[in-house]
Amino acid sequence: MAQTRIITISREFGSGGHTIGKMVAEQLGLPCYDKELVKQISTETGFDEDYIEEVGEHAPGKSWLAYAFGIQNPTVPDRGMSMNDFLWTVQYKIITELAEKEPCVIIGRCADYILKGRDDCFDVFIHSDMATKAERIVRLYGETNQSPEKRLTEKDKKRKVYYKHYTGREWGMSQNYHMSLDSGKLGIEECARIIIEASGMKK
């Protein structure tokens, strides 16, 4: 295969995909774009980082005008464009530029789709069984008054709808990725090892 320069990691909420992506980046000595990506979108648009994180997982509904009253936003180019569509175009541009710039790991944000024209990407999807994910989110984020199963299902449903809306593809379908791994079965460290080896980026 063509020499891999970029690894994209998509993941179910609670699957440890984020941790796996960080591990892969660290072990390969690559920059990892996750929060960093949100920061760049924030700088470019003037939107709050938390807000970008939230909107980045919701399919468009409300128009820009519905949001406009509480938010500083100096750069929305077209009042008819929904907030989500606007953020999508910025995200698209930033991810495309990042991929040009340097080898890296990109977590989430439909990077697998945005970079699909390149042959130097290795696209990974991480998922896991419900019990392992539930145990993980309670351990990491604590209990809430919603059951962990419900939190997991709702978050992933949003990701699915968002992905479908902007890519036209089914989130989690094997065919969208070069490799999909069950982190509950394989373990977090083993997933990182498998990805590193398969990517061919190990020195």
Next chain:
Amino acid sequence: MAQTRIITISREFGSGGHTIGKMVAEQLGLPCYDKELVKQISTETGFDEDYIEEVGEHAPGKSWLAYAFGIQNPTVPDRGMSMNDFLWTVQYKIITELAEKEPCVIIGRCADYILKGRDDCFDVFIHSDMATKAERIVRLYGETNQSPEKRLTEKDKKRKVYYKHYTGREWGMSQNYHMSLDSGKLGIEECARIIIEASGMKK
């Protein structure tokens, strides 16, 4: 994870998943059930092997009676049961028994679903891009008057419908398997290597 005893391989037509399954079995010194499975279903039911192979990829339509005139079939237990449902029950029983008997590799036939209650299975899905699959089937099976793309799409559509009918799940969804690999990107030998390592069955 629990010690793996059984590897199931599901695959897109033309992805080389069958070859990968054979390689994995050979390198691990395990029996590989593919044609062998069809043979066993044939012995148990009295149906012709070619017929079983074909029906095994079609969702039920015709009833048993519609088939009955041309085929010797001493053991159909219930005249109201469709041919496909009957073959499914036999296949289900044979795969369940095989898994009890000895460590092995099972290719196709919804084994991932049939054995989902066991924790000693490692379920793999192999897919590939259209161009690589088209090149492969023309090289292996020759040209026909249908385009290779059409042959691929039709065969996989049947597998998808069959899988959905008997399992209620989406064929090719990452979450149904412990590992999904793009054999076009990774190569056939590399897929076999990755599966063997990840299964933990290497001696």
